[in-house]
Structures are given as structure tokens and as C-alpha cells.
Amino acid sequence: MNNSVIQPAAVVGGVAVPATPATFQEAILLNDYGKVMYFKVEFGSSATPNIYTDTFYVLALEVEDVQTPDWDNTFLTDTPFGGALYYSNTGSQELVVDLSSLPNDLFKGSGDEILLSSFGEDVTITTWYDGPGIGNFVWLWIN
Numbered sequence: 001m002n003n004s005v006i007q008p009a010a011v012v013g014g015v016a017v018p019a020t021p022a023t024f025q026e027a028i029l030l031n032d033y034g035k036v037m038y039f040k041v042e043f044g045s046s047a048t049p050n051i052y053t054d055t056f057y058v059l060a061l062e063v064e065d066v067q068t069p070d071w072d073n074t075f076l077t078d079t080p081f082g083g084a085l086y087y088s089n090t091g092s093q094e095l096v097v098d099l100s101s102l103p104n105d106l107f108k109g110s111g112d113e114i115l116l117s118s119f120g121e122d123v124t125i126t127t128w129y130d131g132p133g134i135g136n137f138v139w140l141w142i143n
């Protein structure tokens with residue numbers, strides 16, 4: 001929600017002072033860890049709770065097509081996966097990763113069916129954003 005506040009140095013020249021209300025703890029968290037770009041989803045058997053047989057990543061905020069006039073390429077990649085970073089030029093300046101630039105064996109799009117080897121059945125992982133506004137969230141749903 002606050003990408004207009006904190007952006008890559010290559011886009012705006014560095015970290016800006018927040019123009020919207022943010023707690024000190026939020027600023028420290030972003031400074032130390034950056035923006036959450038992915039959810040790591042791990043599946044395994046309840047018989048062996050800390051052994052995962054299937055691991056996938058889904059984007060926290062997925063854009064169907066970054067090749068539209070609403071998105072500009074930053075010509076930067078994320079770490080550690082090397083996904084191409086784009087930002088919205090429509091006011092929010094939201095920073096997102098292009099799903100098509102990520103390894104298909106690890107990354108799944110929102111709504112994709114995934115066959116789990118540990119269960120032998122399909123699940124669907126869906127992500128969405130219910131904003132904009134204060135108190136709105138990015139959601140992850142596994143069905």
C-alpha cells in the first residue's frame with residue numbers, strides 16, 4: 001500500500017520520508033527486510049509435521065499483464081529468484097514482480113491448480129488485495 005513511500009533507489013533515488021502514517025516499527029521492518037513479494041507455501045503429511053513434500057511460491061500481489069501502459073519496467077530484478085520488477089505509473093507506484101519472468105517449476109499463479117505429491121490431489125492457491133485503504137490486506141487462500 002505504501003510503495004509511494006519506499007521504492008528502489010534506481011526509480012526515485014532512494015528511500016523517501018513517509019508521507020502517509022506509518023509506525024516506527026513498520027519503517028524498521030521495511031528497512032531491514034523490504035517488501036513482501038512472495039508467499040512460500042509448504043505442504044506435508046500430518047504424520048511428519050516438519051517434513052515438506054511440496055513447496056511452492058505465489059506472488060503476494062499478482063498483475064496479470066505488466067506489458068500494459070499502466071506498468072513501467074524498472075530494469076531491476078528481485079533477489080533471490082531474478083524476477084523482473086515493474087512499478088505502476090498510475091499513482092500508487094506499486095512495485096510488483098512479473099510472474100512470467102520467474103521459474104515455472106517453483107512459482108504458481110493465483111488460481112492455478114497444483115497437484116500435491118503428498119496428498120495426490122489438487123489444491124488451488126489464490127491471492128488478492130482488498131484495498132486500497134488503511135487496514136486492507138493482501139490475502140492468501142488455499143482451497
